Amino acid sequence: MRRSGGMDLRRIEGKGETEAMKYEHMTEGIFLSRPNRFIAMVEAEGSQAKAHVKNTGRCRELLIPGTKVFLQKHSNPERKTKYSLIGVMKGDVMVNMDSQAPNHVVREWLEQGGIYQNPDLIAAERKYGGSRFDFYIEGDGKKAFVEVKGVTLEEEGIARFPDAPTERGVKHVKELMKCIEEGYEAYIIFVIQMKGTWRFEPNDKHHPEFGTALREAGQAGVHIQALDCKVGIDSLVIDQPVPVVLD
Template sequence: MKYEHITEGRFIDRPNRFIAHVEINGQVETVHVKNTGRCRELLVPGTQVFLEKSSNPARKTAYDLICVNKKGRGLINMDSQIPNKAALEWVKAGHLFPEKVQVTPEKTYGNSRFDLYVCSEKRKAFIEVKGVTLESDNIARFPDAPTERGVKHLKELIHCMQEGYEAYLLLVIQMKGVDRFEPNWETHREFGETLQEAKKAGVHILAYDCLVEPDRMEIQDPVPVCLASDWK
């Protein structure tokens, strides 16, 4: 997944979930933040950030903040829309299933809507995609804030399994170099417990890291998933 018209800046502050102030070429700009999560460990004053300039002159904000150079970690893509697009490209390119598949984004099933629906002569599968930007001590964690929506998605994937479909949770870790993925037990224990239930029910829990550059992000290598709440 590639971006266009990338600009470097320095993060100043974030007045609310949707905007930030960034110094770009000596000028303070109000920019759109493409992630409504907390991201407190990423958006630190003085941090180098990368932005995409909009081609729409009518927009209130001329830039989207998409990437952060985290101290001691390197580049982390924090665009919450990009994991789904990267996953769509990745699955279509044949990285998940051995046979040729048809991939449909935003597929409705019953009262649910999943990020991807995959079908072939061999399978019918739903895939829910979650972008992961939270990292500490080389461990990636999700979520960075309580997510009832995330719990709902896991329960819906379990229901799909019961209806005879394959079900996948694809955790797209928007950085390189992590040792493993864990649920963020401290922030939302219910999500971790539901993730354990989904695994036991047969839902495939997959985590992959990404090659991240200022103007692109590409899903790359598998990352171990640890669901034990008492793992040491």
């Protein structure tokens, strides 16, 4: 078992496939309200309780009173919340909204040859310039910085990022362009934490500056990829690429 960020994880070994990330001690509940961005009130196991929301985004289209949610139950008596809110049903689609999860599944994907078929080094949280990127990777005679963004916003089958303005995201994109100038490869991976989307677009409505920066990055040679996920009540795994539309 691997522990990371307070999250109990197990790895399921797959032959030639990306490994699934597993949550333990899962239970179902009903979302009631969100007093602040860190806390949700839920009904679970016959009573109302507080749950830690592992996503500080708005998620207004997901967290609707009466919606079924999936909770990880914790036994640590020192925790302020008994549960963590991991997933939610949006219609008949299950959405993982754990903001820590994309980095975990991308790490597995990188190890399985997602970017370089034979990676020699995969380092997390590598600093470059004024930013700290999610991954630095070497393999196949190349070197690259990789930034990961989790996507939970879906509108009529289109996945979009961000769901709120992100100056930090704009900074990351611009720094990736500087990596290109200095001879590195650069990637930004959008992990769509659900199935059922048919394309990815920057969310110009909520943050046009991010969309502009992303288009400039694409023209500068930054690799922009979107990957959807198979989502289970207690699991998440990267599945298929989704077309990225910038025009």
